[in-house]
Amino acid sequence: MAVTLQQLTQWKQAGRSIISLTAWDYSLAQILDQAGVDIILVGDSLAMVGLGYSSTLPVTLDEMIHHAKAVCRGVKNALVVCDLPFMSYQTSVTQAMVAAGRVLKETGASAIKLEGGQPRMIETVAELTAIGIPVMAHVGLTPQSFQILGYKQQGKTPEQANLILDQAIALAQAGAFAIVLEHIPDDLAAVITDKIAIPTIGIGAGNQCDGQVLVTADLLGLSARQPPFAKSYVNLRQLIINAVSDFTQEVQNHQFP
Numbered sequence: 001m002a003v004t005l006q007q008l009t010q011w012k013q014a015g016r017s018i019i020s021l022t023a024w025d026y027s028l029a030q031i032l033d034q035a036g037v038d039i040i041l042v043g044d045s046l047a048m049v050g051l052g053y054s055s056t057l058p059v060t061l062d063e064m065i066h067h068a069k070a071v072c073r074g075v076k077n078a079l080v081v082c083d084l085p086f087m088s089y090q091t092s093v094t095q096a097m098v099a100a101g102r103v104l105k106e107t108g109a110s111a112i113k114l115e116g117g118q119p120r121m122i123e124t125v126a127e128l129t130a131i132g133i134p135v136m137a138h139v140g141l142t143p144q145s146f147q148i149l150g151y152k153q154q155g156k157t158p159e160q161a162n163l164i165l166d167q168a169i170a171l172a173q174a175g176a177f178a179i180v181l182e183h184i185p186d187d188l189a190a191v192i193t194d195k196i197a198i199p200t201i202g203i204g205a206g207n208q209c210d211g212q213v214l215v216t217a218d219l220l221g222l223s224a225r226q227p228p229f230a231k232s233y234v235n236l237r238q239l240i241i242n243a244v245s246d247f248t249q250e251v252q253n254h255q256f257p
């Protein structure tokens with residue numbers, strides 16, 4: 001059964017954790033969907049894990065759409081959410097509408113995600129939801145702002161924590177259907193989760209969120225570098241090296257084919 005936006009809110013109310021992972025191509029999306037992941041995010045982390053850029057800033061809307069199309073072709077049940085990349089939505093509400101509209105029309109994704117909780121972004125979320133485009137919000141560490149924020153934990157001082165809490169409340173009121181909380185203190189994430197009616201999806205934000213998201217390359221041990229809060233459940237990088245070296249040996253020895 002395909003996951004719906006309404007189900008996510010019901011799961012929050014029922015205390016059923018929401019599972020989210022990122023995907024950037026068809027075969028990975030097919031496997032994650034088969035494994036029962038609830039939300040597959042075509043995150044702009046694609047820039048780093050799939051395209052080899054050094055940050056998320058260079059990835060373009062066309063590249064996101066290209067990869068989101070492949071992901072959607074592999075998914076039957078999960079809700080697919082696609083990130084709007086840096087500078088495809090920040091200059092005006094109209095720009096955000098055009099970019100989000102393209103994502104929904106061209107890829108088959110059900111929703112978009114955008115970063116930030118400043119007043120302009122709250123207005124953008126309200127306007128997108130008003131025209132029927134579901135929005136997942138994202139506050140705390142927002143990697144598209146790494147030039148200003150760095151990659152460090154956000155919300156450590158009471159002032160910063162209050163600001164992030166206010167942003168999360170405003171984004172929920174503006175109509176976001178869920179919100180990613182990235183790299184903020186666990187107790188702040190717990191307060192936000194308690195205060196807003198929409199699901200919080202944590203990454204580096206403790207275990208009191210309504211769901212968790214990881215970059216799948218980190219979970220699989222494929223990333224060359226990963227953030228301190230990520231966890232690898234398998235070392236696929238090493239398994240691939242072993243398989244390739246077995247193949248090489250068998251070919252050299254004329255054992256294969």
Ligand code: KIV
Pocket residue numbers: 022041042043044045046083180203213214215
């Ligand atoms: O781009 C991404 O993968 C993300 C997740 C880390 C939430 O935004």
